[in-house]
Amino acid sequence: MPDGRRIAFRHFRGEGPTIVFLPGYMSDMAGSKATALSDWAEAQGRACLLLDYSGCGESPGNFADGTLGRWQEEAAALISIEVNGPLVLVGSSMGGWLMLLLAQKLPAKIAGLIGIAAAPDFTEWGYSADQKAVLEKGQTVLEESLYSPEPTPTHPGFWRDGQSRRVLGDVIPIDAPVRLLHGQEDADVPPKISLRLAAMLRSQDVQVTLVKGGDHRLSRESDIALLLRTVAALT
Numbered sequence: 001m002p003d004g005r006r007i008a009f010r011h012f013r014g015e016g017p018t019i020v021f022l023p024g025y026m027s028d029m030a031g032s033k034a035t036a037l038s039d040w041a042e043a044q045g046r047a048c049l050l051l052d053y054s055g056c057g058e059s060p061g062n063f064a065d066g067t068l069g070r071w072q073e074e075a076a077a078l079i080s081i082e083v084n085g086p087l088v089l090v091g092s093s094m095g096g097w098l099m100l101l102l103a104q105k106l107p108a109k110i111a112g113l114i115g116i117a118a119a120p121d122f123t124e125w126g127y128s129a130d131q132k133a134v135l136e137k138g139q140t141v142l143e144e145s146l147y148s149p150e151p152t153p154t155h156p157g158f159w160r161d162g163q164s165r166r167v168l169g170d171v172i173p174i175d176a177p178v179r180l181l182h183g184q185e186d187a188d189v190p191p192k193i194s195l196r197l198a199a200m201l202r203s204q205d206v207q208v209t210l211v212k213g214g215d216h217r218l219s220r221e222s223d224i225a226l227l228l229r230t231v232a233a234l235t
Helices: 032-044 068-082 094-105 129-136 156-163 192-200 221-234
Strands: 009-012 015-022 046-051 087-092 110-116 141-143 152-154 178-183 206-211
Touching (some): 015 068, 015 094, 032 046, 046 068, 068 156, 087 094, 094 110, 110 221, 129 141, 152 156, 192 206, 206 221
Parallel strands (some): 015 087, 178 206
Antiparallel strands (some): 141 152
């Protein structure tokens, strides 16, 4: 990046639109969904691009400096350098929010979008009034994690930036096909968020799949198989 940031990525060149995987909050390209997607793409000869946002995974930097705007800038810069043709963006949780922001900046390149428990606007609906007050004061909120012994931090810079990038308050000007996968037992992102997102998208080609018994991560063997079928249908 022009300011010296270095972004770790893996790019498999192949046929069809380039599948770009956008990880969730505090996740990276070594996760089970990203790995399954890249393995499938390589086996099928499909183009696939994985990345780690700055301060995450293999990318250097301080996680506390991360914001949606910063990570969107990194993803857009990487795409502009590495990919010439159309894109299918696959966004997991927070990555589903980034997917929407990127698609609005790159409308001519988008062949399709796939959200996995997409979490647009979670800085608004994902925090209590007391937590928002703490963040407004410039203090970090720590929450117990279901996936790690360490608490999950939300830094005030990330929260303020997210509040300025909310998308669910008006029609979202995206016309590409969109597929939204969401576990009915998701304890982090309510399934109603995917239904609300579907209603706000301008595209008339939007499908929501609710997965019985699926949790937030949707990483069971059957969940991964659903993801790969969905990607194959859009590429």
